[in-house]
Amino acid sequence: MSSKGYIQSYSIIKNNRVVLNGEEFFAGGAEDDFATFIRALYKKLEITHSSFYKMDDMCKLGLLATELVLKDAAIREKYSDTEIGVVLSNSSSSLETDTAYYETVKDRNNYFPSPAVFVYTLPNIVIGEICIRNKIKGENTFFIFEEYNPEFMTDYVNNLFVSGKLKSCVTGWVEYYEGHYEAFVYLAEATQGDNRCIHSAEQVRKIYSF
């Protein structure tokens, strides 16, 4: 499969460690819980985005993984709103928050369904949060796979480039379920600037090394 795009920057967040473009950006305490770790990463990034604190854990994870890959990319200067897209995937959808939400309704004697929790019971909400934060208005889709599928995801995004639907895309894998979390997010672009590498499944496997 010939490539039709380039990977500009990538981030990996797992096991309380953050890697940006192959180098360690931040490490939390090995024993820190997710809430402590992600708050520390938020502070390290020196951003102010008040709705961050309202988000569920999967949205916090996806938002900060995106923040990392976009922080030096200047996409707002290079592209119009609709030339940028977000195409993400995971295995467990929003089941972590689904389970938490269901706890608030399962007992009829203690029934307090919360709209603030319910709103996070869809996997594409993380895309919505990323779009709000970065003023992205282009193509946005959430796919669910048993495991990360770089062949499909790279092909799909490259085809959006070839057909002229997008010029750049935030894409990857944002998974959070039962305490296990993992984000691999990167910015792909249709044209080669000072881009690091070709956007192909092979390259993705290399940089994500799985």
Added chain:
Amino acid sequence: MNSVFLISDNVITSLGFTTRENAAKMREKCSGVMLSEDSFISPIPFYASLVNTPLLEEAFGSLNAQAEYTRLEKMLITSISEALRSANVDPSSDTTLFIISTAKGNIDLLEERLKGRFPKERLKAAVMAKVVSSFFKNPNPPLVVSNACISGSVSLLLGKRLLEGGRYKNIVVAGGDVISEFTVSGFQSFKAIGSGPCRPYDEARDGISLGEGAATVILSVVPGPKGAIALKGGAVTNDANHISGPSRTGEGLFLAINGALNDASLAPEEIDYISGHGTATNYNDEMESKAIHSARLEQVPMNSLKGYIGHTLGAAGIAESVMATYSMKHDILFATAGFSKMGVTQPVNVLSDNLEKKVKKVLKTAAGFGGCNAALIFEKQ
């Protein structure tokens, strides 16, 4: 670019188990939205369109399945089987792909009354989709789209793009969601459920009616017979404004409509019918009418089918597209059930009665949580 055709379809809702049964009820302006007092689903009665369980068991039973399936899997398998019945498509071929659209998958398996009945992994949508595609002995891993209420529209557009890629000859696009305690309580907590059957675009609208169902479209690169419907284009956008409320300006949906027109190489004045999203929430219908104005489509006859079948979530984009293609084939545009007096500030041409009209080029709109919007264009050949 190859053309992509809708060669067969099915819709399962409260109104019936085939596209034709659904259409017959809509033609008679018969709504499937009823007051439900199912206390397993909600401690207080609520209006919704629910699939009849004994009829579902009967229809699914006739397929002689050898294993246990969830309610959603039964709806999807029954819908796909029915669509395959009238199509010359081999579901077990490696040139056939399955795309499953769902907002919540087997979410009812989280609930107390079903706990332990199925392996926990069935809560995962990709596992559920594989159970469905395996029933038809399809060798390809199915794709799953979960993009809230635009999932069905996105899945159809995905199917078109994949067929144009040349690897597949036929794609089975099926969507569905169950209406359960989870969904109903959540929309109740949002105060989003109407006090009666929903009233899209109407002055007195006060919220949605949830709808249960499944729908299937079989897309093919093989041109259908004369009168076949092609999926000509589409676009997906994001409001970048709010995660649970539609944009006040309609800009995101307008961008999707504009993108879809460009994708199909059409001008707005060529569109002769709009199958709207029309959820009957105050904000959605207001937003949608603004988007339609911005696109200069306010004179085009439009309807929302949610007064008949409710908001069928992951099935909605597919079910409503199927009914739109029925309208194209049979020259009948359905009245918007629940609509009587214009209730959006920028008037649009909402059909309050059935209209016999030949339509050739049709726009389908959709919008959902997460700020997502989708538009599709269908054309009669």
